Amino acid sequence: MTEIVDLLLVNAAQVVTCAGPGPKRGAALADVGAIEHGAIAVADGRIVAVGPTAELQSRFRGRVHLDVAGKIICPGFVDCHTHLVFAGDRVDEFERKLAGASYQELLAAGGGILSTMRATRAASLEELVALGQRRLHAMARLGTTTVEIKSGYGLNTDGELKILAAIERLAAAAPQDIVPTFLAAHALPPEFAGDPDGYIELVCEEMLPAAATWYHDSLFGGLGLPLFNDVFCEQGVFDYAQSRRVLEAGLNVGLRPKIHADEFVSLGGTRLAVELGAISADHLDATPPEEMTMLAASQTIAVLLPGVNFHLGSRHFAQARRWVEAGAAIALATDFNPGSAPILSLPLVMAIACRYQRLTPAEALNAVTLNAAHAIGLGDRLGSLEVGKQADLLIVDAPDYRHLAYWLGDNLVAAVFKAGKPLEV
Numbered sequence: 425m426t427e428i429v430d431l432l433l434v435n436a437a438q439v440v441t442c443a444g445p446g447p448k449r450g451a452a453l454a455d456v457g458a459i460e461h462g463a464i465a466v467a468d469g470r471i472v473a474v475g476p477t478a479e480l481q482s483r484f485r486g487r488v489h490l491d492v493a494g495k496i497i498c499p500g501f502v503d504c505h506t507h508l509v510f511a512g513d514r515v516d517e518f519e520r521k522l523a524g525a526s527y528q529e530l531l532a533a534g535g536g537i538l539s540t541m542r543a544t545r546a547a548s549l550e551e552l553v554a555l556g557q558r559r560l561h562a563m564a565r566l567g568t569t570t571v572e573i574k575s576g577y578g579l580n581t582d583g584e585l586k587i588l589a590a591i592e593r594l595a596a597a598a599p600q601d602i603v604p605t606f607l608a609a610h611a612l613p614p615e616f617a618g619d620p621d622g623y624i625e626l627v628c629e630e631m632l633p634a635a636a637t638w639y640h641d642s643l644f645g646g647l648g649l650p651l652f653n654d655v656f657c658e659q660g661v662f663d664y665a666q667s668r669r670v671l672e673a674g675l676n677v678g679l680r681p682k683i684h685a686d687e688f689v690s691l692g693g694t695r696l697a698v699e700l701g702a703i704s705a706d707h708l709d710a711t712p713p714e715e716m717t718m719l720a721a722s723q724t725i726a727v728l729l730p731g732v733n734f735h736l737g738s739r740h741f742a743q744a745r746r747w748v749e750a751g752a753a754i755a756l757a758t759d760f761n762p763g764s765a766p767i768l769s770l771p772l773v774m775a776i777a778c779r780y781q782r783l784t785p786a787e788a789l790n791a792v793t794l795n796a797a798h799a800i801g802l803g804d805r806l807g808s809l810e811v812g813k814q815a816d817l818l819i820v821d822a823p824d825y826r827h828l829a830y831w832l833g834d835n836l837v838a839a840v841f842k843a844g845k846p847l848e849v
């Protein structure tokens with residue numbers, strides 16, 4: 425007897441499942457779980473079967489039946505680290521960087537993150553939402569079906585809450601699932617120049633409690649989507665002790681930590697991530713070997729952001745092969761932001777990671793799907809094509825998954841399905 429389902433996709437050259445019982449490491453990371461001549465059946469937004477076309481055609485009839493005709497099907501991409509809500513741009517700084525100024529010099533001179541803070545403080549909520557919407561639609565066209573978005577360009581209570589409000593408005597209308605992260609400790613605002621501990625005090629005593637209160641009444645709380653708490657632990661920004669205070673204060677109001685660690689200089693941020701049970705530690709360009717070993721032995725996901733090194737014109741990338749060999753569960757993300765990574769495309773990030781960090785195309789694909797979902801606490805719900813999971817999937821115009829990281833600057837995504845529904849992108 426055939427079962428009727430909402431959607432049946434058949435005749436894929438491959439269904440690339442990225443299936444795994446948990447975050448992928450080592451040999452599992454190198455395996456994308458491809459099913460040749462595959463098919464997938466979807467009902468009520470969830471995957472009910474994945475397998476060979478011949479088998480699924482005998483078991484199911486789809487209300488919508490699609491012959492994928494030699495293209496591949498893979499999970500929707502998960503961008504687990506972005507700073508997507510901001511106003512303005514930093515194109516002038518881009519030119520100054522090309523002429524030799526460094527990212528840290530621009531920040532120390534009151535530019536960088538602080539320049540985006542000024543533009544973002546001056547923007548209305550409606551303007552921020554409109555800007556964010558445009559960016560999310562561009563990401564959807566590129567195959568991204570879930571996006572983490574950080575605050576961090578308000579740097580005072582009202583400014584940070586305005587960004588959280590913009591993220592919530594975006595989540596209500598966006599084609600993607602959105603996960604918010606609170607990043608009040610992103611840079612020292614001018615009001616606290618020379619007094620970083622004073623700002624940290626404000627973050628811990630006022631801003632984090634306000635964010636936690638906002639979260640409980642927001643649509644995220646209702647959807648069971650988490651709010652994370654992040655800090656930029658870096659020389660010239662916040663040190664180990666200040667970062668620890670911020671992340672502990674977040675834990676006290678129920679927010680699990682994330683951390684920007686070891687982007688330029690190691691201050692112990694990776695160790696801190698492990699000590700506090702952070703869901704992820706991100707950047708990890710300058711992590712010392714002993715902290716690599718610590719993180720690899722923990723549940724914390726190592727999020728690598730090679731689009732940053734690429735955009736900054738650096739030849740120094742996080743040592744992805746060493747992270748993999750140490751046994752870490754690595755994810756890749758864009759870090760989309762106007763300063764260090766004006767980059768919306770996860771396939772481009774995969775392409776960079778393969779070329780400059782020597783990841784294999786399979787490792788890179790697992791790193792933007794299942795492992796990225798685990799980096800934002802959604803690994804049990806989405807990120808792979810497995811029975812019971814949300815049917816977030818892409819039809820990709822390629823004969824096998826390696827093409828995703830191979831072709832540069834094209835968009836191979838032919839169709840995007842979110843929870844089993846085709847997106848008009």
Ligand code: NIG
Pocket residue numbers: 507536537540656684687732759761762763764765
């Ligand atoms: O992840 N490193 C800190 N924050 C961002 C950059 C934000 C910006 O430059 O506006 C990052 O690289």
Ligand code: FE
Pocket residue numbers: 505506507684759
């Ligand atoms: Fe970042």
